[in-house]
Amino acid sequence: MASASMHFLEAFTRAAKRQHVSGRAQRGLFAGRDKAFGNNVSFSKRRTRRAWKVNHQWKTLYSEALDEKVGLNVTTHTLRCVDKCGGLDNYL
Numbered sequence: 001m002a003s004a005s006m007h008f009l010e011a012f013t014r015a016a017k018r019q020h021v022s023g024r025a026q027r028g029l030f031a032g033r034d035k036a037f038g039n040n041v042s043f044s045k046r047r048t049r050r051a052w053k054v055n056h057q058w059k060t061l062y063s064e065a066l067d068e069k070v071g072l073n074v075t076t077h078t079l080r081c082v083d084k085c086g087g088l089d090n091y092l
Contacts, residue, residue, distance in 0.1 A: 029091075030054060031078040061088045 033054050039047040055076045060069045064087065074082075078091075085091040 029072055029074045029078045029082075030056065031075055031081055033075050033077060063088050065089045 035054060036052040038050060038052070040050050041047055056073050057076065057079070058071065059074050059079065060071045061074070061082065062069050070088070082088055082091045
């Protein structure tokens with residue numbers, strides 16, 4: 001049943017509307033966040049490439065529409081947005 005609920009939720013994610021979505025973001029609620037790239041700049045102004053990874057957590061959220069708990073990979077930003085909207089169903 002969890003996989004059926006995942007397919008239901010995938011249709012409503014914000015990341016699904018973007019052109020390129022990473023594989024990890026397709027399997028969770030990432031609120032449009034993705035891996036970011038840039039430079040570390042030292043004191044001597046030497047630049048080295050680096051990546052900033054998304055802070056994601058595995059959480060179990062309750063869906064009133066499905067009347068069950070759904071385990072999802074969500075970013076901490078998404079968790080704040082879900083709380084602000086008043087629940088998972090209102091966020092979606």
